[in-house]
Amino acid sequence: MGDVIGIGAAPKRKEDQRFLTGRGNYVSDIKRAGMTAGVFIRSPHAHAVLRGIDKSAALAAPGVIAVLTGDDVAADGLGSLPCGWGISDAKGVPMKEPPFPMLAQGKVRFVGDLVAFVVAETVEQANVAAELVEVDYEVLSSVVGVLDAVRPGAPQLFDDVPSNICCDWELGDKAAVETAFQKAAHVAKLSLTNNRLIGNPMEPRAAIAEYEPGTDRYTLWSTSQFPHVVRFLMGALVLKIPQHKLRVVAPDVGGGFGVKQFHYGEEAVITWAAKRVMRPIKWVASRSEGYVSDRHGRDHVTEAELALDENGKFLALRVKTLANMGGYLSTFGPNIPTNLYGPLLGGVYTTPAIYCNVKVVFTNTVPVDAYRGAGRPEATFVVERIVDVAASEMGIDRVELRRRNMIPKEAYPYQTPVLVQYDSGDPVGCLDGALVAGDVKNFGARKAASERKGKFRGLGFSTYVEACGLAPSRFAGRLGARGGLYESATVRVHPAGQVTVLIGTHNHGQGHETTFAQIVSDKLGVPFDNVDIVFGDTDRVQFGMGTYGSRSLVVGGAALSKAADKVIVKGKKIAAHLLEASEQDIQFEAGKFSVAGTDRIKTFEEIAGAAYVPHDYPLEVLEPGLEEQAYYDPVNFTYPGGCHIAEVEIDPETGTVTLVNYTAVDDVGTVINPMIVEGQLHGGIVQGVGQALYENAVYDETSGQLVSGSLMDYCMPRADHMPMMKVETHSTLCTHTPMGVKGCGEVGTIGSPAAVINAVVDALSHLGVTHVDMPATPNRIWRLIQNASVPIAAE
Template identity: 55%
Template sequence: MEQFKSDAFSIGKSVKRREDERFLKGKGRYVADFGEAGDLRAIFVRSPYAHARITSVDTSAAVAMPGVHAVYVGRDLQESGVGSIGCGWLLHSKDGSPMAEPPHFPLCIDTVRHVGDPVAVVIADSTALAKDAAEAVDIDYEELDAIVDTAAAPSDTAPQVWPEAARNTCADWEIGNSEATRATLDAAPHVVEIEIVNNRLVANPMEPRAARAFRDKSSGRYTLYTTSQNPHTIKNALCGGVLDIPEHDLRVISPDVGGGFGTKIFLYPEEVVVTWAARHHDRPIRWTSDRSEGFMTDAQGRDHVSKARLALDDDGLFKGLWVDTIANVGAYLSQGATAIPTFYYAPLLSGVYRIPEIYCNVRVVFTNTTPVDAYRGAGRPEASYLLERLVDKAAHHLGMDRAEIRRRNFIPPDAFPYETPVGLTYDVGDHHATLDIALEKIDYTGFEERRRISAENGKLRGLGLSTYVEVAGGVPSRISAQLGARGARFEAVEVRVSAKGQVTILCGTHSHGQSHETTFPQLVCDKLGIAYDKVAFVQGDTDRVHYGRGTAASRSLVIGGTAIVKALDKIIEKGKSILAYSLDVNRNDIEFHDGVFSVAGTNQVVPFDELCGKAYLAADFPTDEIEPGLTATAYYDPENWTYPGGCHICELEIDPDLGTVQILRVVAVDDVGRVINPMVVHGQLHGGLAQGIGQALLESTRYDNETGQLLSASFMDYAMPRAADMPIFEVSTHETLCTHNPLGSKGCAEVGSVGVPPAIINAVIDALRPVGVDSIDMPATPDRIWSAINAARATPRTS
């Protein structure tokens, strides 16, 4: 019998990804792979206008076409009792009033509010037939004025998206002490100001969104296959008032998912419509988004316009921070829309610094654009970008070294736990260490010589710093409920152990690139001391996994992993009880280490797999006191956020004649707590860095201000980062262990998108400042940089 685990598979080892065996060979199973030849196809008829009244809809010609089974419109769903898709957070304005929460029906009933808004759905034998029929649906619109400009939305003269949201304001929210912060700024000898735009992004996961639904006539049960990060959340939302399906009659399966980045967290109209339509047809109904539909309808990210002021004393110490932000949520409230620009953003404005007074006002506004929600980082990149841009400007204002002003204001290691003035309590951190390591790796002291050499070659060289902290995981459910969350934050796990010692983890999180199939078995291998190949992993099926909150906010390891550890602890404790009866010894004398139970003071040992046999034989213990079998369920509700942090440094060159940027080096030193699998963590860091570079230099969602038309609806107009745009990332980790979960881990998937954008833009400004440019917005495209250089050259410099 095997008794000991292999150290090659324990915590801290770079175990190769199990998932790659099928993914790299094209054997992954995605939603589209579950389709059959007889499936019906759904095609949505979408609005060509950003804002318009629907005056009439004639579906008769489409219904009469060959191969068309049905055409449904919003009234059909409404009359059958289909409800509105709800928002997951109730926000209150600073005057105490609840947010404006207009309905979001799966198909528009009388008004369309963004380009791509679904008006009708065609169900046909094939995609081609459904597309032909969709073109035959005759819809008359009365076009209305549209508002797409975030900064202009909350004005008296802007077109109104919703009558119940005056000045297009969903909520006027605040955090911090306004009076104390204002007094601090008034008294400070130095105040620096900044106005910035955090550009809107489209996630563009490799696999577009898709859904396939059918109803079993004999049982009455529905099954929905969907590309979701949170299959249980989709089920709960569908059965929670949107559809009248009892929970036990709906199974949601989220198989392999080709990337999510936040955009696949939410319940979308298409999932509602195909599930509802399945009750009317004897065949499964399938819908797959094309890429243009994704640009128009996938939840987008960021889109903040902010003004901020930072107060400092003569020594460069931060005294107060005032922030005003307008955050665009688009035409409808997606499930996390109100939480991202408030609770996931403003509490991070203290960053890694001691800032005694902070106040932030966020106006959450509607516009005639695609809904905005979580995108990798979700609020934390927006906070880090604002703060780190402001810190660099403060250093320039005072003539201080950029590293020194940060070091001077860091929260020192001996000050933890540290409570910020905006509601967070950081448990641990060492920001001095991550900064010092990064400075040494980049050769900070040698930079000016490298800048001189670049100048001799006609290039502008810049170096940018970013020191950051973010939140990962979640807060206790009772706290999130007080903040307005309409769902719990805990995670559920079941661990099943067979009679032969095989272990199956059934986990409510969902892996769509994060390698849970690899790292979660490592936890079991390390804890139980068993062979790695004896551990199986199950996810993404609401019939097999009884509950879960899916994967978002870097929660899977710190919450789901902790739930696994708790379940394994229960397995071990039950094993001790079984042996106490079996061996007739005191239970307190039984110990468990490295896959073996032993009795203190004796030579009695029982390997784990032998114990498993005893659990199912049930011959040596009284079943009235100990149940047969070896299965445990555990729930873990987090005690606090975890707080990953670190330092990112970017060094780059700019060709002033072309405006092009070449990133020379990116050094990232991240504190993500205990690292379970270094190779997986580095992969997650690389992914976040790539998406951060995309935002900083390339990506931007653009709408026409007059018509509201989406101008960046394809890869011809939306510049995704490519391999040639990436440097060789120099990543490393420096661990301070989280104090309130047993793993000591903090989460790692989003830190790249949080830390690197301000480092890049600070580097761009550092390169451009000698030619008179001291500010630039993301994305810093060649056109934008070239224009800024030439505008500066045309403007007389003042001494």
């Protein structure tokens, strides 16, 4: 019955059969008997007082079952959507944390804010009724950009949040940085924006809720990356439903990228409403609805300064950032531009002093939270851009400048000045590998060929590190996390020797059903086909924190590895009993338990069978059954990193940037399935390329409307935007995770924006261009060329 397929192999994915044949089970595919349809009414205004809602006409419309508003929420005494992190300023003053009601109360604060919920027999009836709900808004002036939001006289979102500043956060030794700047031979400065992004998983968010009066139990099917966390946040904190009375199921989920790792108001409203109407309710977001309600990402305005000595050694880095939070604090919101940003400003360099100040700002926009990379792409962009600026200003080759400042392989573990300690890494090795893989030595010839065609060609580097495998609970707790960040796994061995794994992470494209089965196959010596992975159901899986922050393999895989180890320990006890040997003499290898130095053997299947047929068990020392559970809380983050090289060609006539080559050499630690790792890197890189060249969430500054509110206006990367990428690994092993893994889900998105923009700047450097903001659209590039061309033409 199949082979053992272990760590390092690349079996085809277990999940593919159902997806390829249209037999996936996504939330929108599910039907429940008696199911009704729910439609949300959202604010069309960026900022308004809710003066009243008249739902009488809607309630009288055909098929309408209920129309619920913020007043109903208040009458039921429900909580508001909680924030999972509480950060503080330098003096220890906690962030401003205004309530985030699940349906707006008193005011709306962004276009898309939830105002009411209509339940009807059909979607069409609910839509018709929604148009009959009369909402009386008193429109207020709004503010969408961070620079505008902190200006005196700016519209205030909350009465008790002056200047719209949620928290004035800082990290690092400010005085040491100032001293270093005074000694500097050169100071490079850079102002930049990190563009607002919309995650756009291809499956829109959806939810179905059902209440069973006979058992007083609720079930919520949700497109969630972390069903157990939703159960806790929504059940315990918002709806006050006891945990054992609430089941949250996240079945197949069509991509997440962070967007689906938050507790959303829609989930709470639909679950609450299901009991009120005593019928199952289904809600499926349209893409347009997603644009104005899926949490957005990035949106920073930053000023950075790098101090260098006369040899180009980095002395200090000072970074000041305004980070957009949107209209409310989302689940992880304030953590992203602070704890996941400041500690990464060390990069792969030995910069001895770093200071970072982040003003976390409310605006009349969709709440901003984690999007693939989350804080770390922003940090990498700052560091890798300013290194290029410094190299250019000092006349030092940018590869050489990086090399001079890189942490040598021997210096690991390396303590940075911004909290984190890197356990392992080899930035120089990644750089050298990428220089070869990217054929950098022949770039000059390629550039000359482009020039003959009238095109500009540029090369860009990004040598980066990130922190992932979120997260050591103790460390996270010190930074303001209000929960733990461990993971859990159960290995259930069936009497015939097959294995079911119950794990708290969630698979929505990452290939967990395959990778985790490889780990079990490898550790227990059971055939790969005999292992199934169960996830995404709080009634089946014991507990879990879910999938985000490149944590599933690092933290979940570690829990699984520990649980498998426990199965082996138990198996040895059973084998000792069956083989009449001492437990210490039992060895386990390749699926067989044996007595050391003998040919006495019991197979894994025999042990599993015996575990469930305990006819002659020494029950006082040995329990029947073979099922083990482990929780794993990491001791540190993991620190994947690498070197990305982008090569672009620019058509100066139109300003079009074409990515022509892309090379990535990444250190992701142990690779369990190289096929899957490569796929994660491809996808991550293209999301970063999307940020650099195409994607931009744009708000109208006057009306606060999202202008890029559909796929017609928000440019997602398509197949014809990309060349074939070259992806390699150069791994050092993580010193503290059980298998040496580091995680690979986000590295592509973290490394790539800076590489691409550095290449664009390089291609335009002969025109005096020193920085290009993202996305580098044709219009933007054309204008830079126009502005530069004038003095050149006049020469």
